[in-house]
Amino acid sequence: MTIRTYQGLVYPAQCDAMGHMNVQHYVGAFDQAHWHLMAACGYDSDWVTTRREGWADVRYEIDYKRETRAGELFVIDSAVRRVGTKSLTTWHRLSSLDGTVRAELLAITAYFDLELRRARELPDIVRAGALALVEEP
Template identity: 50%
Template sequence: MSGSAAHGSSSAPQAAVYACRWRRDSVRAPDELVDYWVKKKDNTSSSMGEREASAHPSRRPMGIPTFNGVVYPSQTDAMGHMTVQYYIAAFDQAMWHLVSRLGYDPEWRNSRDEGWADVRYEIDFRSELRVGDLYTVESEVIDLGRTSLKSKHRLVARSGELAAELLMTSVYFHLKERKSISIPDAVRSGVRALTESSGATNVSA
């Protein structure tokens, strides 16, 4: 998304789960987003892995496909697997496709000075990807506020094994005034249609 960052470091072995949290200091989250995270503290204090320990992560389908990729040699590190910054890049591109599917027009960046700013990432790395591995990112909407959208993305290898999953919070953003603004009705309608088609009942649009 607009201005999102990438970090370079080695990913975790398959047996370990690392939580990586990153905050955009250059963008101030709106008051309602801060309040949201305070209210959700109990739910976000544990990792996604702990919250979904009863489900087999490599077998549970979810969301819609938003990005396809392949691991190139230049995307690996000294450990021989895809480095963290390319997981972030895949999730970032997936988010653009998700909001486009929801009704956001990328041309609005120019015609309306409206875009998105990511303010929170919570990532669990599940397994390694190596050179030549194909993967897909699947995405879904978890929550929708007045100015913020929370989404979940799963990066899945061609084998069906879960490689990483991300909880992302993004704020709808005025690119000239540099402040959060209300999410357009067109996007809200898209969220409603997507959640209804998937059978989700926990998202209010």
């Protein structure tokens, strides 16, 4: 199931020499969307400090479809594509308000023990929430 995970605006300072949003800002927007998707799966951002558990990005595959320019509003819709033992594969689509797809991200993110610095099994609540949001491509 696809859900809305982020809304934003491209500021002039986020644009590169070619006049469109720079790659670093696409990644930043996708990262914001990811945190909202994880919350929808049942992850509590307080776990970073209370349980010392979080997320580690393992792979990002971004397809840039169309330029996004200063002053444009955009949205990101996201879904879970795969639920593993210790990781999630997620998909995010950045679009203009008229629905024009500007970029898509396929990401693999591991659930991470911040003390031991290694992947750990997904908590049951996150697994159940992620399974409820699985959408086939």
